[in-house]
Amino acid sequence: MRKLILATSCFIALSALLPAAPAHAQALPVSGTVTKIDEAAGKMTIKHGPIKKMDMEGMTMVFRAQAPDMLKRVKVGDNVRFDVDKVNGQMTLTGIEKVK
Structure with a gap:
């Protein structure tokens, strides 16, 4: 039990030292072009x-x-x-950014 606690403590300490991956590296993986925006319906x-x-x-x-x-x-x-993710059965934008 003591070894497990020590190993877990070491893992947590080392994890804190590792750099985090950039948020946009995997967060926005799909490219596209906006063709319509319907603010009243909350859709794009x-x-x-x-x-x-x-x-x-x-x-x-x-x-x-x-x-x-x-x-x-x-x-x-x-x-x-x-x-995009499926939320309550609907394809839902979970993040979007304009690119050049």
């Missing part, structure tokens, strides 16, 4: 590339925004990087 249409974690090919589809301010960060025609 994006023409996007493959979404690997959802096993989807590139297409144009409508996403629900997780937070209303996401719809104001970008405008129609903007190239974006975003992430």
Whole structure:
């Protein structure tokens, strides 16, 4: 038991010394272009590339925004990087940023 506590303590101490991965390195893995924004419905249409974690090919589809301010960060025609998850059965934007 003592060895387990010591090993766990060492792991925690060493973990604190390791640099954290950049938040955007994996957080926004999908590229696309905004084609429509519907603030009243809380939705955005994006023409996007493959979404690997959802096993989807590139297409144009409508996403629900997780937070209303996401719809104001970008405008129609903007190239974006975003992430999406299935929330309550709906494809939901969980992060989005404009790219050059």
